[in-house]
Amino acid sequence: MTLILGLETSCDETAAAIVRDGRYVISNVVAAQHKLHERYRGVVPEIASRAHLQNINPVLHETLDQAGVTLDDLDAIAVGHRPGLIGSLLVGVSAAKTLAWSVGKPLIGVDHVRAHLHAATLLPIKGSDPVSKDSQNDPGPLAFPALGLVVSGGHTSLYRMTSPIDLTLIGSTIDDAVGEAYDKAAVILNVGYPGGPKLDKLGQQGDPTTHDLPRSMLGKDSLDFSFSGLKTAVLYTVRGHPKGRGAAARFERSIDDLSEKHRIDIAASFQAAAVDALIKKLKRAAQHMAEHDEPPRSLVIGGGVSANSLLRTRVAELGEQLGLTVRIPAFDYCLDNAAMIAGLAYTHYQANDFADLDLPAIASGSV
Ligand code: KG4
Numbered sequence: 001m002t003l004i005l006g007l008e009t010s011c012d013e014t015a016a017a018i019v020r021d022g023r024y025v026i027s028n029v030v031a032a033q034h035k036l037h038e039r040y041r042g043v044v045p046e047i048a049s050r051a052h053l054q055n056i057n058p059v060l061h062e063t064l065d066q067a068g069v070t071l072d073d074l075d076a077i078a079v080g081h082r083p084g085l086i087g088s089l090l091v092g093v094s095a096a097k098t099l100a101w102s103v104g105k106p107l108i109g110v111d112h113v114r115a116h117l118h119a120a121t122l123l124p125i126k127g128s129d130p131v132s133k134d135s136q137n138d139p140g141p142l143a144f145p146a147l148g149l150v151v152s153g154g155h156t157s158l159y160r161m162t163s164p165i166d167l168t169l170i171g172s173t174i175d176d177a178v179g180e181a182y183d184k185a186a187v188i189l190n191v192g193y194p195g196g197p198k199l200d201k202l203g204q205q206g207d208p209t210t211h212d213l214p215r216s217m218l219g220k221d222s223l224d225f226s227f228s229g230l231k232t233a234v235l236y237t238v239r240g241h242p243k244g245r246g247a248a249a250r251f252e253r254s255i256d257d258l259s260e261k262h263r264i265d266i267a268a269s270f271q272a273a274a275v276d277a278l279i280k281k282l283k284r285a286a287q288h289m290a291e292h293d294e295p296p297r298s299l300v301i302g303g304g305v306s307a308n309s310l311l312r313t314r315v316a317e318l319g320e321q322l323g324l325t326v327r328i329p330a331f332d333y334c335l336d337n338a339a340m341i342a343g344l345a346y347t348h349y350q351a352n353d354f355a356d357l358d359l360p361a362i363a364s365g366s367v
């Protein structure tokens, strides 16, 4: 039995978790900071770093308490050290190094984006009981080769996966990430903060056929994504075409001039277009892998947008259509969390892939 503590502070969630043997989540604590960033309608990096400093120790204690383990019981300490906001990452990385050094445990650096693709294999478990009720629903580890899609606030990336850590990027966004498009459309549609989940909920109530918003395909064979055109289309649909440019631009109307039904229908149409673009590229990517003599055995998604209701349904349908096993994270593991960090760290642990105390925090550059 291998117990790994994971820490995650790459953006605005301070998180710690203890995971057994890479998949069984014994405790998972997340301190979100939504209230602090709400008035700015987006994450303010300096505010996020300060909040991490305040939260990291209480979150760590709660994680150990919930799991009923001490630092001495751990086999390793893992931290998401890239990519992310540099000030935020540094809090988690410094805490992990300090803990590893002071209790004499190995340190493991984990890539946040890869960890999102591990999230679908995590299973909550009570205490350290290997045959708890939950484990009877255990779908097992991922079958490789797999086709992976990370959909978050910073990434929209397709990967060909041959192991949990051997990933080849085969497509990514050329402009906005899909989560970013959700967040920006949420501001335009004035749905509140955090935008993604609120827009998802609002969109479920509307008619997605009312507005034919663009699904950017970027050429016949492209596996890349583009969401900036969709965002602009939502802006013009809500406010009309602007007269003038830049700061001098004047729109025909404001969001307040739209009826509630109209606003909800635009939200639904946005959601349909965003998810359609993701599904079309997933389908293309599966074909691409098959043409390269490596048809995927499973389809896995991860990242904040994998909590999206429509995407979850459509990915499940696509899997059925293509005859692939589909793996979608439980809601607790879609948004940023440390269970995915501790879970993926087990693969590094098995490969004796440990970090030194000079492990850097790296703002950009994932797989
Ligand atoms: O993975 P994540 O927690 O952080 C990053 O690594 O970026 O993803 C956050 C993103 C945000 O853009 C948020 O609006 C989006 O995930 N998101 C959603 C939903 N829940 C979170 N987008 C659409 N529908 C949702 N239900």
Ligand code: ZN
Pocket: 112, 116, 152, 153, 303, 304, 335, 336
């Ligand atoms: Zn993330």
